Amino acid sequence: MTPSRQLHLGAFMRPVSLHTxxxxxxxxxxxxxxxxxxxxxxAQTLERACFDAFFMADHLxxxxxxxxxxxxxxxxxxxxxxxxxxxxxxxxERIGLIATAxxxxxxxxxxxxxxxxxxxxxxxxxxxxxVTTSNPDAALNFGLxxxxxxxxxxxxxxxxxxxxxxxxxxxxxxxxxxxxESGTFVDPERMxxxxxxxxxxxxxxxLNIARPIQGWPVxxxxxxxxxxxxxxxxxxxxxxxxxxSLAEGKRFYADVKARAERAGRNPEHLKILPGAFVVxxxxxxxxxxxxxxxxxxxxxxxxxxxxxxxxxxxxxxYDPDGPLPDIPESNASKSARQRVVDWxxxxxLTIRQLAQRxxxxxxxxxxxxxxxxxxxxxxWLTERGxxxxxxxFPYLPGGLxxxxxxxxxxxxxxxxxxxxYEGTTLRDHLGLPRPENRFxxxxxx
Amino acid sequence: MTPSRQLHLGAFMRPVSLHTxxxxxxxxxxxxxxxxxxxxxxAQTLERACFDAFFMADHLxxxxxxxxxxxxxxxxxxxxxxxxxxxxxxxxERIGLIATAxxxxxxxxxxxxxxxxxxxxxxxxxxxxxVTTSNPDAALNFGLxxxxxxxxxxxxxxxxxxxxxxxxxxxxxxxxxxxxESGTFVDPERMxxxxxxxxxxxxxxxLNIARPIQGWPVxxxxxxxxxxxxxxxxxxxxxxxxxxSLAEGKRFYADVKARAERAGRNPEHLKILPGAFVVxxxxxxxxxxxxxxxxxxxxxxxxxxxxxxxxxxxxxxYDPDGPLPDIPESNASKSARQRVVDWxxxxxLTIRQLAQRxxxxxxxxxxxxxxxxxxxxxxWLTERGxxxxxxxFPYLPGGLxxxxxxxxxxxxxxxxxxxxYEGTTLRDHLGLPRPENRFxxxxxx
Numbered sequence: 001m002t003p004s005r006q007l008h009l010g011a012f013m014r015p016v017s018l019h020t021x022x023x024x025x026x027x028x029x030x031x032x033x034x035x036x037x038x039x040x041x042x043a044q045t046l047e048r049a050c051f052d053a054f055f056m057a058d059h060l061x062x063x064x065x066x067x068x069x070x071x072x073x074x075x076x077x078x079x080x081x082x083x084x085x086x087x088x089x090x091x092x093e094r095i096g097l098i099a100t101a102x103x104x105x106x107x108x109x110x111x112x113x114x115x116x117x118x119x120x121x122x123x124x125x126x127x128x129x130x131v132t133t134s135n136p137d138a139a140l141n142f143g144l145x146x147x148x149x150x151x152x153x154x155x156x157x158x159x160x161x162x163x164x165x166x167x168x169x170x171x172x173x174x175x176x177x178x179x180x181e182s183g184t185f186v187d188p189e190r191m192x193x194x195x196x197x198x199x200x201x202x203x204x205x206x207l208n209i210a211r212p213i214q215g216w217p218v219x220x221x222x223x224x225x226x227x228x229x230x231x232x233x234x235x236x237x238x239x240x241x242x243x244x245s246l247a248e249g250k251r252f253y254a255d256v257k258a259r260a261e262r263a264g265r266n267p268e269h270l271k272i273l274p275g276a277f278v279v280x281x282x283x284x285x286x287x288x289x290x291x292x293x294x295x296x297x298x299x300x301x302x303x304x305x306x307x308x309x310x311x312x313x314x315x316x317x318y319d320p321d322g323p324l325p326d327i328p329e330s331n332a333s334k335s336a337r338q339r340v341v342d343w344x345x346x347x348x349l350t351i352r353q354l355a356q357r358x359x360x361x362x363x364x365x366x367x368x369x370x371x372x373x374x375x376x377x378x379x380w381l382t383e384r385g386x387x388x389x390x391x392x393f394p395y396l397p398g399g400l401x402x403x404x405x406x407x408x409x410x411x412x413x414x415x416x417x418x419x420x421y422e423g424t425t426l427r428d429h430l431g432l433p434r435p436e437n438r439f440x441x442x443x444x445x
Numbered sequence: 446m447t448p449s450r451q452l453h454l455g456a457f458m459r460p461v462s463l464h465t466x467x468x469x470x471x472x473x474x475x476x477x478x479x480x481x482x483x484x485x486x487x488a489q490t491l492e493r494a495c496f497d498a499f500f501m502a503d504h505l506x507x508x509x510x511x512x513x514x515x516x517x518x519x520x521x522x523x524x525x526x527x528x529x530x531x532x533x534x535x536x537x538e539r540i541g542l543i544a545t546a547x548x549x550x551x552x553x554x555x556x557x558x559x560x561x562x563x564x565x566x567x568x569x570x571x572x573x574x575x576v577t578t579s580n581p582d583a584a585l586n587f588g589l590x591x592x593x594x595x596x597x598x599x600x601x602x603x604x605x606x607x608x609x610x611x612x613x614x615x616x617x618x619x620x621x622x623x624x625x626e627s628g629t630f631v632d633p634e635r636m637x638x639x640x641x642x643x644x645x646x647x648x649x650x651x652l653n654i655a656r657p658i659q660g661w662p663v664x665x666x667x668x669x670x671x672x673x674x675x676x677x678x679x680x681x682x683x684x685x686x687x688x689x690s691l692a693e694g695k696r697f698y699a700d701v702k703a704r705a706e707r708a709g710r711n712p713e714h715l716k717i718l719p720g721a722f723v724v725x726x727x728x729x730x731x732x733x734x735x736x737x738x739x740x741x742x743x744x745x746x747x748x749x750x751x752x753x754x755x756x757x758x759x760x761x762x763y764d765p766d767g768p769l770p771d772i773p774e775s776n777a778s779k780s781a782r783q784r785v786v787d788w789x790x791x792x793x794l795t796i797r798q799l800a801q802r803x804x805x806x807x808x809x810x811x812x813x814x815x816x817x818x819x820x821x822x823x824x825w826l827t828e829r830g831x832x833x834x835x836x837x838f839p840y841l842p843g844g845l846x847x848x849x850x851x852x853x854x855x856x857x858x859x860x861x862x863x864x865x866y867e868g869t870t871l872r873d874h875l876g877l878p879r880p881e882n883r884f885x886x887x888x889x890x
Contacts, residue, residue, distance in 0.1 A: 087535045184517065
């Protein structure tokens with residue numbers, strides 16, 4: 001009997017949760033941004049639940065929101081991802097560790113080196129979330145007057161990927177001889193000097209670290225925009241863009257897998273793992289109530305700004321406790337705008353409630369009981385809307401514990417999620433092959 | 446009774462030791478560059494011995510030596526310092542963690558953020574070894590055709606220090622209010638936007654991490670060259686340049702402390718901790734034999750290149766097993782050259798032995814029994830040649846264990862080294878005050 005397709009689960013983390021009201025939820029740890037002990041607990045719980053990876057989201061600027069929203073926000077300040085995940089590597093054994101790093105504001109030599117180092121520190125568990133950084137305020141922290149243009153960011157990102165992977169291949173897997181008798185530590189014939197000269201980058205190499213345990217750490221991308229989808233199809237091991245419905249998810253899945261195939265890749269080696277906000281209740285109503293309670297902790301100042309942006313229209317002048325009036329057409333994304341309007345109409349939300357929902361979290365959500373959540377996840381998997389999910393927990397630790405203790409056992413019972421890790425590396429967990437060294441035939445294959 | 450002046454001890458580490466022959470020494474771990482378990486053991490042993498800090502040296506290029514030396518070298522490839530020390534932060538409680546980062550090839554925003562993050566992860570134990578990177582091969586890994594001029598490197602370093610410390614002060618210590626009731630997470634009035642515009646750097650800020658636990662992580666510098674001494678006197682918390690004798694050490698100590706005083710600082714708040722290569726034996730002869738045995742593991746190819754550089758004259762054409770002939774004057778540093786010639790004469794070394802010594806390690810050394818080593822360290826301390834040392838172990842784990850098990854108890858018996866940590870942060874260990882936030886009066890003072 002062929003085993004069922006298996007679900008892959010990442011945990012898309014910020015120390016207090018990605019939901020902007022989460023720090024006020026009963027039982028939350030408002031100080032988790034700078035308390036490593038909570039993060040250790042979260043990572044260890046996720047590892048007990050056999051998650052593929054702990055995925056740390058990131059930002060490179062503080063001043064990208066109005067001061068009224070900034071003062072309410074727990075999401076702009078916290079540990080830096082690579083140092084955090086290195087610390088977590090010492091208190092975990094198997095779970096993958098994915099950190100965000102920007103191709104626009106970092107040097108490829110440092111990025112290649114640090115992820116290789118995390119891979120060696122963790123026994124092959126490193127992953128790199130390759131981002132081009134869309135936040136224009138970030139540029140001002142790196143000596144630039146204005147943000148790098150979108151197209152230039154993606155050109156540089158493509159070169160950056162080639163440089164980083166080329167640097168990871170600086171040494172053959174068997175380059176380090178360490179022959180004590182003869183005194184030969186490394187075979188220079190098994191070292192490759194990259195000598196990359198591109199439009200945007202010039203890097204000699206070799207890297208001063210052995211080839212990563214995984215060959216290359218796992219490369220993760222959002223893959224949302226048109227150039228984002230294309231670079232992901234060509235280069236990513238996993239994609240986490242989150243279409244807001246299964247129908248749209250299936251279109252996205254088919255599109256990105258087809259692009260990968262056209263790029264000459266095996267589409268099975270590119271995993272589609274959309275970010276999903278999951279709220280667990282003992283009943284569906286209880287789950288909805290938890291979400292509604294959580295949204296009440298989003299301050300109106302934060303929410304109304306987000307709502308106005310989503311609608312492309314300033315709605316701060318209307319009665320917060322009245323219904324959403326008809327809103328004129330605007331430049332805002334039509335589908336996103338319509339989704340907000342639909343919410344307001346079908347759930348009969350006031351402007352305040354709508355603002356709090358949008359200000360809290362407004363992407364793909366799965367809200368229900370362990371059974372209904374498993375149903376939905378299984379449907380996405382079976383109908384090829386995804387190969388799994390990057391789960392966002394509504395609040396911590398409760399939302400994470402609920403998922404680990406209630407949803408994971410249900411997924412395991414259905415035979416679509418592991419009961420124990422079978423391999424040791426993140427590539428093993430995701431079912432991805434170890435890349436060949438492009439400069440040296442592998443002695444391991 | 447006034448307690449004696451106290452010795453401070455850092456461990457100046459490379460995973461296999463800084464001595465280039467160490468990987469071949471009996472009992473060594475030749476694979477320690479990529480085996481975190483050894484590093485954890487070393488850090489834990491140093492912590493049991495109450496060392497102030499674990500200090501990870503670093504390089505940013507591989508190709509800075511002839512291929513004949515490169516193939517013998519265990520020192521060019523290993524873990525990246527910040528990821529390594531973050532991993533070690535999880536398996537230690539008190540020891541300081543000092544990582545090297547370059548002001549020439551890094552962005553100040555990233556450096557400020559990562560060291561702040563390590564400081565939060567470790568409970569206030571981070572230190573930054575500020576280097577300008579003198580290795581010209583490094584420039585080629587960062588998109589530059591040629592190396593940045595010495596003077597420009599130091600100008601940029603000075604700005605870089607101002608930016609990094611300014612970013613560390615982005616938030617008042619009490620900025621994070623986290624008032625669940627009102628929904629105020631952070632007080633924007635207690636946030637400072639740096640807005641730095643210098644000759645070399647332009648950085649807006651604020652940093653997206655709370656002020657470090659130590660206020661500022663400890664800043665360490667070599668302080669060797671003339672501009673290096675001056676910037677260290679103005680900005681460093683500790684200096685590790687190693688004059689090769691006590692007489693020279695005293696001159697260096699007096700000079701740097703006087704410069705600090707002229708810069709308006711309390712000279713007690715700048716610790717002079719020269720790097721010292723320490724070999725422990727049960728007798729002085731046994732210690733010398735260990736050193737001699739260790740030198741035999743330096744390959745002649747590596748050693749002869751180093752010796753020729755030190756003498757400013759190619760000596761590879763002479764009989765390796767004959768004595769050093771008279772060498773013509775050259776551009777090499779006269780004092781360094783004379784020191785090599787003196788070694789050859791007084792110890793009657795052949796060219797091979799001399800090459801192996803220079804190729805292995807040629808700086809300040811303290812070789813003897815626990816008693817004679819403690820005598821020398823106490824003399825440096827008492828006569829103000831230093832405030833302690835950054836100890837280099839000749840080989841690992843043996844050389845480290847010998848120091849921890851034999852020399853440290855002797856220093857403790859004399860009352861010049863702690864028997865237990867009294868504080869929790871690296872600043873506590875070094876007797877350094879927590880810097881005031883330059884933009885906000887502290888609520889803690």
